[in-house]
Amino acid sequence: VPERYTWNLEDIYASWADFTTAYKRVARSVPTAARFQKRLAESATVLYEALATILGIDQDLARLRSYASQRYDENTRRSRPLERLQAVEQLAVRFGAVTAFLRPEILALGQDRVERFISEEPRLSEYRHLLQDILRWQPHTLSPEEEKIVAQAGQLTDAGDAIYSIFTNAELPYPIVTLSNEETVRLDPAAYTHHRASHRRQDRNRVFEAFWGEHRRFRRTLGGLLYVQVRSNIFQKEVHRFPSCLSAALFPSNIPETVYRRLIDDVHANLSTLHRYLRLRRRFLDLDELRYEDLYAPIVPPTALHFTPEQAMQRTLDALAPLGDDYVEGLRRGYEARWVDWYPSRGKRSGAYSTSVYGVHPYQLLNFNGRYEDLVTLAHESGHSMHAHLADARQPYVTHECSVFVGEVASTLGELLLLQRMLDLHRDLDTRLFLLDQHLDNLRQTLFRQTLFAEFELTIHEMAERGETLTGDNLSQIYLDLLRKYYGHEEGVCRIEDLYGIEWADVPHFYYNFYVFQYATSLVASISLAKAIREEALRDHRNATRRNAYLGMLAAGSSKYPIDLLREAGVDMTTPTPFEAAMEEMNRTMDEIESLLHERGLRAVS
Ligand SMILES: [Zn+2]
Numbered sequence: 001v002p003e004r005y006t007w008n009l010e011d012i013y014a015s016w017a018d019f020t021t022a023y024k025r026v027a028r029s030v031p032t033a034a035r036f037q038k039r040l041a042e043s044a045t046v047l048y049e050a051l052a053t054i055l056g057i058d059q060d061l062a063r064l065r066s067y068a069s070q071r072y073d074e075n076t077r078r079s080r081p082l083e084r085l086q087a088v089e090q091l092a093v094r095f096g097a098v099t100a101f102l103r104p105e106i107l108a109l110g111q112d113r114v115e116r117f118i119s120e121e122p123r124l125s126e127y128r129h130l131l132q133d134i135l136r137w138q139p140h141t142l143s144p145e146e147e148k149i150v151a152q153a154g155q156l157t158d159a160g161d162a163i164y165s166i167f168t169n170a171e172l173p174y175p176i177v178t179l180s181n182e183e184t185v186r187l188d189p190a191a192y193t194h195h196r197a198s199h200r201r202q203d204r205n206r207v208f209e210a211f212w213g214e215h216r217r218f219r220r221t222l223g224g225l226l227y228v229q230v231r232s233n234i235f236q237k238e239v240h241r242f243p244s245c246l247s248a249a250l251f252p253s254n255i256p257e258t259v260y261r262r263l264i265d266d267v268h269a270n271l272s273t274l275h276r277y278l279r280l281r282r283r284f285l286d287l288d289e290l291r292y293e294d295l296y297a298p299i300v301p302p303t304a305l306h307f308t309p310e311q312a313m314q315r316t317l318d319a320l321a322p323l324g325d326d327y328v329e330g331l332r333r334g335y336e337a338r339w340v341d342w343y344p345s346r347g348k349r350s351g352a353y354s355t356s357v358y359g360v361h362p363y364q365l366l367n368f369n370g371r372y373e374d375l376v377t378l379a380h381e382s383g384h385s386m387h388a389h390l391a392d393a394r395q396p397y398v399t400h401e402c403s404v405f406v407g408e409v410a411s412t413l414g415e416l417l418l419l420q421r422m423l424d425l426h427r428d429l430d431t432r433l434f435l436l437d438q439h440l441d442n443l444r445q446t447l448f449r450q451t452l453f454a455e456f457e458l459t460i461h462e463m464a465e466r467g468e469t470l471t472g473d474n475l476s477q478i479y480l481d482l483l484r485k486y487y488g489h490e491e492g493v494c495r496i497e498d499l500y501g502i503e504w505a506d507v508p509h510f511y512y513n514f515y516v517f518q519y520a521t522s523l524v525a526s527i528s529l530a531k532a533i534r535e536e537a538l539r540d541h542r543n544a545t546r547r548n549a550y551l552g553m554l555a556a557g558s559s560k561y562p563i564d565l566l567r568e569a570g571v572d573m574t575t576p577t578p579f580e581a582a583m584e585e586m587n588r589t590m591d592e593i594e595s596l597l598h599e600r601g602l603r604a605v606s
Contacts, residue, residue, distance in 0.1 A: 001343050005309060008338035011360050012067045019067055019084065023091075026060045030095045033057060040105040041113070044121035051127050051398075054099050059358055059397045061095060064088045066357045073349035073365055074341070104144050106134045126396050129559055133254075140240040140251070150239055157235055160228030161511040167225070168508075172218060175210040179203045187211050197296040201287075208293040208500070215505045219472030222505040227470040229511050230461055245461040249514035253403055254561040259573050260454065260517055263524075266579035267451040271486060273583050274448050275493045277440055280590055283597070291495045292487065303434040306370045309342050316379050319421035320414065322537040324547055331386055339385060340364040340378075354381040354411075356388030358400050372438075376415055383414030391557035402554075404515075405562035408522035409529065410554060415442075416530040429596055436593050443586045446523045452486050454517035457510060476501035525571045527582045532570060546570055 013019040036050035065088045072081035106114070114131050118124045124131075142150065174188045177195075180202045185191055187210055195207045215222070233245045242248035247257055282290040284299035307315065313335050317328050344350075344367040356362040362385035368374045387410035392400050402410070422435050459478055460470055480501030487494040509516045532546040553569035563573055571578050 001345060004338065005340075005342040006338065007070070007341040007363050007365070009067060009070055009363075011337075012063060012070075012357055016080075016084075019064065022060070023064055023084075023087070026057065026064060027091055029057050029060070030091060030098060033095070033098050037101045038105070040102075041109055044117035044124060047109075047117055048121050048124050048127075050102070051124075051130070054102060055398055057095060061088065061092050063357055063360070065092070066355060066363075070355070070363060070365070075345070075347040076349055077347040103134055103137070104141070104147075106131060107138055107141055111135055127398055130398050136254070140242065142239065146239075150236075153235070157228075157232030160225045160232060164222070164225045164229075164508070164511060167218075167221065168506075173214060175214040177206050177210040179206065187214075196293065197298060199297060201294065201297070204293040204297060205291075212499050212502050216476075216499060216502045219476060219502060219505065221472075223470060223472030223475050226460075226475060226504070226510060227464070230464045230470060233461065233513060234464055244465060246458060246514060253405060255405065255563055256574060259521065259563065260458070260514070262574065262576065263451055263517055263520055263579070264455050264458070266576055267448060267455075267486075267520075269576075270579070270583045271488065273586055274444065274486065275488045275491065276590055277444055277586070278487065278494050280440075280593065289495055290493065292483070292497065292500050295494075300430070300433045300437050303372055303431055305372050305431065307372075307375050308370065309368060312368070312370075312375045312378050315375060315421065316382055316414070316418060319379060319418040320382070322417060322533050322547065323551070324544065327386060327551065330389060331382055334361065334385060334389065337361065340366060342366050342368045344369070352377045352381055354384035354388070356385070356392060358392055358397050361392075362386075362388040372434075376418060379414040379418040380411040383411035386410070386414075387554045390551065390555040394555040395557035395559060399559040400557045403558055403562045405518050405522060406553065406565055408518060409526045409566070412523050413526040413530050413550075416526060417534070420530075420534060429600060433593065433596055436589050436596075440586065440589055440593070443523075443582070443589075447520050447582060447586075448486060450516045450520045452482055453507060453509060454514070454520070456482055456504060457514055457516070472502075472505075475504055479504040521573060524578045524582045525566055525573060527585050528571045528578045529569060531581060531585070 013022065033050075033054050036046065036053070040047050040050055065085070068081055068085035068088050072078075072085050074081075076082075109117070114135060118128055118131070141147070174186050174191075176184060176186050178184050179195070179198075180200055185195060185207075187195070187207065192207065192211050196204055196211075198204050198207070230245075233248070237243075237245045237248035240248065242251065246260060250257060250260065278290055281294070281299060285294060285297060287294065313332075317332055320328055320331065339362055341364065348367065349365060350367060352364070352366050354362060354364045364378075364381045364385055366374070366377060366381065368378070384407060387402050387407060388400075391402055419435060419439055423432065426432060426435065456479055459482075460475065463478075464470055480496070480498060483496050483500060483503070484490065487496055489496045504510065529546075529550055533550060536544060536546045549569045553565045556565055556568075560568075566573055
């Protein structure tokens with residue numbers, strides 16, 4: 001692979017020798033943080049010096065970790081990067097132990113003294129948000145001895161997740177299925193994903209029955225494991241005095257419960273939009289009745305569009321033009337400075353991600369094959385990269401990192417602007433149908449499917465909080481009821497067999513503690529923002545209020561809480577307005593598809 005298609009990790013360390021020198025220096029500095037223990041109350045200056053020292057070491061550790069893990073991702077078969085990475089992780093554990101005094105001592109200072117210290121020592125204002133955030137935990141923090149016991153118990157309460165992962169990855173058998181062409185297939189996850197999208201319905205049906213039938217056989221074990229996870233969340237919320245598992249899970253990001261509950265309410269109120277999409281899908285597939293196993297079948301042929309890296313970069317830069325010249329120029333320079341590792345190679349980590357090294361620059365790992373979906377991935381990861389680029393430039397280390405909630409707004413906004421650009425460029429029927437269908441299915445999966453997950457999670461936690469037991473059977477019944485409600489089973493929109501209630505058993509995210517709702521809320525927010533920014537750019541080039549507010553949110557890093565950042569950028573996630581805008585977008589997309597279908601002479605919806 002030519003050098004220009006690889007990322008330049010030498011910007012982090014020129015060589016492994018430099019890494020080792022830095023590692024030794026950091027290893028020597030880690031124990032020195034202990035000198036601040038039991039001293040934070042001494043004076044504002046001591047508090048400042050403690051924070052500056054500890055965050056300085058944290059920054060050094062992050063840089064070491066990035067280098068070792070990115071070297072590892074380049075080729076996971078090499079052992080040296082993995083050894084170095086493990087050494088950094090061990091150092092980080094030691095650092096965690098040395099600095100464990102920090103939070104309890106800041107809590108012991110209390111609100112008034114912290115405020116007084118900040119007014120006495122102006123350099124402390126950089127740490128105001130961090131200090132306030134630690135103080136917020138006061139009512140949920142136990143004595144140091146008690147916290148130690150809770151932390152030790154954590155090694156036991158994590159069991160559900162750990163065993164689920166071992167069981168599903170290593171021991172759950174892959175069923176064998178014979179397809180209609182007599183081919184026999186072993187349904188590992190990749191084969192399942194491939195064959196569930198078969199254009200032959202008979203095969204989709206066989207694949208679903210075999211795959212979910214096998215999960216159903218193990219429902220008691222899988223249900224027991226999920227119940228362990230829920231029980232452990234209940235343990236944590238009780239010892240830390242939260243009213244519910246939901247409130248405990250949202251507390252770290254300071255996201256109001258209303259945001260979570262509003263998402264579910266909004267989706268319930270808009271199921272007719274999902275049903276319209278499902279009916280459209282039935283027409284495309286020319287079926288008398290849509291079934292759950294028909295949801296992955298392709299409804300338009302894949303596009304022949306293909307991109308070189310240069311074309312993909314140019315397309316992305318053009319698409320992001322509504323974000324302004326500085327933004328586009330910053331990204332262009334980043335591409336030129338080799339932020340991106342483009343091509344797959346033997347041993348390279350699969351998938352894609354964006355990461356950033358504070359004081360260096362962002363990086364992207366891709367496995368680029370030139371397909372349209374690879375272009376979408378570039379736009380997504382470039383959204384993350386520019387978020388980090390802007391926040392790192394404006395924020396001190398302590399507030400540079402972006403939350404998931406806001407981060408996925410930046411990345412999906414890049415995808416939405418790309419889609420719009422593609423639609424502006426491609427006027428032919430097949431390409432437009434392809435693009436619009438991709439968009440619709442993304443909206444279905446992200447807004448409706450993820451919210452169904454979020455509602456399932458909430459329901460089972462509330463049941464367990466009331467003292468009800470969760471089993472494979474009642475989990476499947478709850479999931480089935482939700483599926484049928486969302487997909488309109490009773491109304492004849494989409495038929496869902498009893499067996500598919502077991503789908504919860506294949507979702508590892510249920511072990512992530514109320515995580516998935518953010519995928520939906522982030523996309524809801526980015527749809528509103530993308531629309532406002534584009535319309536503003538089309539109207540008047542000099543007035544860029546919405547764009548500037550958005551860029552200001554990116555540059556703010558984590559100096560404020562996610563909901564406040566989004567509100568300042570012009571989206572209030574505690575109101576129904578953003579979701580309504582997303583539904584308008586989905587309906588507009590379907591309007592366009594219907595008129596394209598009409599052009600093509602397909603029969604009208606019955
Ligand atoms: Zn992302």
